[in-house]
Amino acid sequence: MPSGIVVQHNHVSAEFYGVVRSDITAIVGFFDARNWPDGKDKGGFIQIRVKNLFSFEQDSHYQIFDNVTKNAVRKFFQNGGIELEVFGICIENTTDLITPLALEDTLIDFWDYLRNEEDIALIYVPIAAYLPTEITKKGRIFADCEALYSFFLRHCFEMNNRFLIMDAPQRLHDDLLIDWVQQFRDRNLDYASYGAVYYPWLCSGEDVFPPGGVIAGMFVRVEKSHPPLGIQWPPANVVLQGVTHLDIELFWDESQYYIENSINPIILQKSKGVMVFGARTLSQDPIVRFINSRRILNLIMEQIRRDSEWAVFEVNNPHLWSVLSRDIKYRLNTFWEAGLLTMSNNGLKYQVLCSQANNPQESRDQGYVNVGIRLQPVGSTEQIQIDLNLGAR
Numbered sequence: 001m002p003s004g005i006v007v008q009h010n011h012v013s014a015e016f017y018g019v020v021r022s023d024i025t026a027i028v029g030f031f032d033a034r035n036w037p038d039g040k041d042k043g044g045f046i047q048i049r050v051k052n053l054f055s056f057e058q059d060s061h062y063q064i065f066d067n068v069t070k071n072a073v074r075k076f077f078q079n080g081g082i083e084l085e086v087f088g089i090c091i092e093n094t095t096d097l098i099t100p101l102a103l104e105d106t107l108i109d110f111w112d113y114l115r116n117e118e119d120i121a122l123i124y125v126p127i128a129a130y131l132p133t134e135i136t137k138k139g140r141i142f143a144d145c146e147a148l149y150s151f152f153l154r155h156c157f158e159m160n161n162r163f164l165i166m167d168a169p170q171r172l173h174d175d176l177l178i179d180w181v182q183q184f185r186d187r188n189l190d191y192a193s194y195g196a197v198y199y200p201w202l203c204s205g206e207d208v209f210p211p212g213g214v215i216a217g218m219f220v221r222v223e224k225s226h227p228p229l230g231i232q233w234p235p236a237n238v239v240l241q242g243v244t245h246l247d248i249e250l251f252w253d254e255s256q257y258y259i260e261n262s263i264n265p266i267i268l269q270k271s272k273g274v275m276v277f278g279a280r281t282l283s284q285d286p287i288v289r290f291i292n293s294r295r296i297l298n299l300i301m302e303q304i305r306r307d308s309e310w311a312v313f314e315v316n317n318p319h320l321w322s323v324l325s326r327d328i329k330y331r332l333n334t335f336w337e338a339g340l341l342t343m344s345n346n347g348l349k350y351q352v353l354c355s356q357a358n359n360p361q362e363s364r365d366q367g368y369v370n371v372g373i374r375l376q377p378v379g380s381t382e383q384i385q386i387d388l389n390l391g392a393r
Contacts, residue, residue, distance in 0.1 A: 029069030072213030080221025129167035161302035167210035193283035234279035
């Protein structure tokens with residue numbers, strides 16, 4: 001099996017209730033000053049919740065969205081997307097998006113709002129790949145999309161339950177693209193596992209567009225086609241809908257070159273059609289190299305955080321530690337039965353520690369309850385330590 005794809009089979013048919021959603025997607029668009037909605041100023045934004053393309057097209061704000069965002073929404077639903085949050089943010093022009101200081105100043109209110117939207121699991125910013133890219137005579141690459149991608153990668157890292165879908169910049173191909181990805185990863189090492197890059201751009205007839213909207217819908221389609229929790233399945237090796245051909249033609253035998261460099265190639269399989277043939281994050285850390293491993297961790301950490309919020313109001317004593325350990329083990333067992341976890345080398349499914357050993361008096365006096373968890377998600381090469389700190393901040 002080629003690297004970049006990890007397959008996990010499961011035979012669980014039980015229903016899951018109260019499990020964190022991992023399919024709700026946010027597509028983020030921008031309005032220039034000519035198209036600001038009534039009553040909105042720079043940095044203001046609107047939000048539209050839609051479950052199909054028709055409801056988006058019928059919204060009163062549909063006409064002021066740019067064609068890039070409209071097409072991304074269309075491709076999302078065409079490829080299996082189910083529930084979507086469409087944001088439109090007011091900017092003066094695209095110069096507000098290309099420097100970190102200007103970007104953070106413009107998006108400060110949006111960022112605060114997004115932090116409180118707990119259920120969003122996937123983020124896509126379609127305009128990013130259209131921003132200019134400059135290649136100097138010495139081969140240095142300056143891509144104006146970097147500030148946006150870094151901003152949202154950092155947000156996904158801080159929330160710890162989100163994943164960013166990224167398009168390759170429009171003018172970058174082959175070694176130039178690989179060089180840029182390596183440089184961008186080096187500048188965002190702490191956040192690299194929270195995003196993935198897709199290449200090349202796609203075509204539908206004469207229309208050429210970045211792949212992210214298609215990919216976001218495909219993520220949801222793969223997950224929902226493998227109940228009860230399909231997040232352990234790599235979002236790859238499925239035919240993409242609404243695509244006739246590739247802007248830059250790639251075939252199977254060329255794909256390994258890109259996969260090894262943390263780029264997920266979209267290829268033409270003559271017997272099947274256009275399909276994604278890689279499931280790598282930007283990270284080269286073997287623990288979170290695969291998208292499904294990263295997203296399993298996102299789901300588990302967010303689920304346990306929500307399950308355990310009640311504990312911060314309880315007396316921090318051995319009885320609380322015992323109850324927390326029991327409840328977390330029960331939740332982890334449901335994830336084990338759904339196929340999200342794999343056995344460690346020492347034969348353990350998972351481990352939970354919540355006792356005096358990791359809850360010393362000093363920590364309790366500060367209002368914290370500490371839980372240590374060790375587990376190995378599907379696709380990861382070794383166990384991962386999760387330290388959950390409940391309580392005061």
